[in-house]
Amino acid sequence: MGSIVSKDITKFLQRVGPDPDSVIKDMETYADENDFPIVGSAVGGWLCQLTQLSESRSIFEFGSGxxxxAYWFSRALPDNGQIVLTDHDAQNLNKAETFFDRSDFEGSVHFEHGDAIETVQQYSGPFDIVLLDNEKDRYKEAFESVREKVAPGGLVITDNSMMTTITVDFEELHALVRGEDIETHKNTTGIAELYEAIGRDPAFDTTVLPIGDGVAVSYKNS
Ligand SMILES: C[S@@+](CC[C@H](N)C(=O)[O-])C[C@H]1O[C@@H](n2cnc3c(N)ncnc32)[C@H](O)[C@@H]1O
Structure with a gap:
């Protein structure tokens, strides 16, 4: 398993980042015990701060596990805020509900079972923040399904945007982003296609943060 960030840096970011509450600690234990991929606390803390900074109220996640x-986002949402969790595994969402039952958040939390790309069609938006964390080879499809529903000034956050684990090869990703025509794993191709779609979209300005597995932050400028 590769990592774009050294263990020392990850540990440092955890130490200086926002304090996890008891629910977050329990969620991290659950992820460890079940080998479940989560964004991790460095990214989670950033999602929370981004929600604060942007004064976001409405969030949609593609792939909530x-x-x-979602819990990190909800810590910075106002009481009239809303967050939509999606997953095609009902057990994951049931587990999410048990964690959210312990949360102080008083806004709306929707747990949507099924394909997130279909679920989003039931929502009109606008969303202040959208998280893409579904199958990597469907990132572009997910982005296109929600593009018009992102509020002006809103954000699309793409997790795993520099992913080196689960067979995504960073050198190959680099080559694809440079425009080389190579055959590679579908995850790498999917991430490159997302960069192509959102990176060339004049309505979005994208920067990439090398935390977790890489987080692309795309700002909707119009
Ligand atoms: C990496 S995990 C999500 C982790 C979560 N965002 C977190 O950091 O806590 C990806 C999840 O997305 C779900 N998933 C993948 N593609 C999906 C899709 N098209 N629709 C709904 N759920 C999907 C998987 O079942 C899995 O639970």
Missing amino acids: FGYS
Whole structure:
């Protein structure tokens, strides 16, 4: 398993980042015990701060698992805020509900079972923040399904945007982003296609943060 960030840096970011509450600690234990991929606390803390900075109220997640990233978002949402969690595994969402039952958040939390790309069609938006954390080879499809529903000034956050684990090869990703025509794993191709779609979209300005597995932050400028 590769990592774009050294263990020392990850540990440092955890130490200086926002304090996890008891629910977050329990979620991290659950992820460890079940080998479940979550964004991790460095990214989670950033999602929370980004929600604060942007004064976001409405969030949609593509791929919520058992609710770890959603929980970090919800810590900075106002009481009239809303977050939509999606997953095609009902057990994950049931687990998410048990964690959210312990949360102080008083806004709306929707747990949507099924394909997130279909679920989003039931929502009109606008969303202040969208998280892409579904199958990597469907990132572009997910982005296109929600593009018009992102509020002006809103954000699309793409997790795993520099992913080196689960067979994504960083050198190959680099080559694809440079425009080389190579055959590679579908995850690498999917991430490159997302960069192509969102990176060339004049309505979005994208920067990439090398935390976790890489987080692309795309700002909707119009
Ligand atoms: C990496 S995990 C999500 C982790 C979560 N965002 C977090 O950090 O806490 C990806 C999740 O997305 C779900 N998933 C993948 N593609 C999906 C899709 N198209 N629709 C709904 N759920 C999907 C998987 O079942 C899995 O639970």
